[in-house]
Amino acid sequence: GENVEQHPSTLSVQExxxxxxxxxxxxxxxxxxxxxxxxxxKGPQLIIDIRxxxxxxxxxxIAVTLNKTAKHFSLHITETQPEDSAVYFCAAPNxxxxxxxxxxxxxxxLP
Amino acid sequence: DxxxxxTPKHLVMGMTNKKSLKCxxxxxxxxxxWYKQKAKKPPELMFVYSYEKLSINESxxxxxxxxxxxxxLLNLHLHALQPEDSALYLCASxxxxRGGNTEAFFGQGTRxxxx
Numbered sequence: 641g642e643n644v645e646q647h648p649s650t651l652s653v654q655e656x657x658x659x660x661x662x663x664x665x666x667x668x669x670x671x672x673x674x675x676x677x678x679x680x681x682k683g684p685q686l687i688i689d690i691r692x693x694x695x696x697x698x699x700x701x702i703a704v705t706l707n708k709t710a711k712h713f714s715l716h717i718t719e720t721q722p723e724d725s726a727v728y729f730c731a732a733p734n735x736x737x738x739x740x741x742x743x744x745x746x747x748x749x750l751p
Numbered sequence: 752d753x754x755x756x757x758t759p760k761h762l763v764m765g766m767t768n769k770k771s772l773k774c775x776x777x778x779x780x781x782x783x784x785w786y787k788q789k790a791k792k793p794p795e796l797m798f799v800y801s802y803e804k805l806s807i808n809e810s811x812x813x814x815x816x817x818x819x820x821x822x823x824l825l826n827l828h829l830h831a832l833q834p835e836d837s838a839l840y841l842c843a844s845x846x847x848x849r850g851g852n853t854e855a856f857f858g859q860g861t862r863x864x865x866x
Binding site for chain 2: 672683686689734736737741742
């Protein structure tokens with residue numbers, strides 16, 4: 641079945657620096673890759689997604705890149721701010737069209 | 752409006768109680784989901800409703816019983832739960848499908864504690 645590996649599990653960056661979270665997937669048929677941000681006590685919030693017909697997508701300080709050949713995709717957050725502190729999940733669909741989440745990355749923005 | 756509303760936000764119940772979790776969306780989405788999330792873990796899919804019909808049951812114990820009264824509402828009926836069922840229960844919705852290939856929107860969850 642589909643397997644989504646996410647790294648690192650914890651990431652601390654200085655405020656203003658960039659953060660990068662990486663995911664790999666196993667099913668070459670996967671074609672939709674969302675990223676979710678989950679703050680403490682809240683549900684996951686979709687922050688950006690990418691489909692397999694593009695290699696990069698950007699929304700203000702957040703960008704996602706996709707390498708279909710290597711089967712990996714990454715979340716890039718630039719000019720990090722305290723409110724970026726949260727748990728981030730990548731995801732990909734399996735062949736049954738069910739979403740499979742990575743294990744999550746806890747991002748700490750240091751003052 | 753991209754909101755999925757879940758009630759209650761918190762619930763404490765005994766192992767012999769019967770309770771229900773409720774979820775509502777008004778985005779016209781035709782697929783709705785229940786997920787269970789334990790601390791420091793990703794959400795785990797429990798049930799998927801597509802066009803008000805149960806399309807996926809991830810081998811969830813029968814003490815969890817989903818119901819979709821109409822396209823905007825999703826309930827999860829709880830009976831005879833165990834302490835290990837304590838978790839954050841998340842509802843989500845998407846335009847259609849099984850959630851893998853379209854944007855899914857999550858509610859804030861119900862924090863359930865079974866005592």
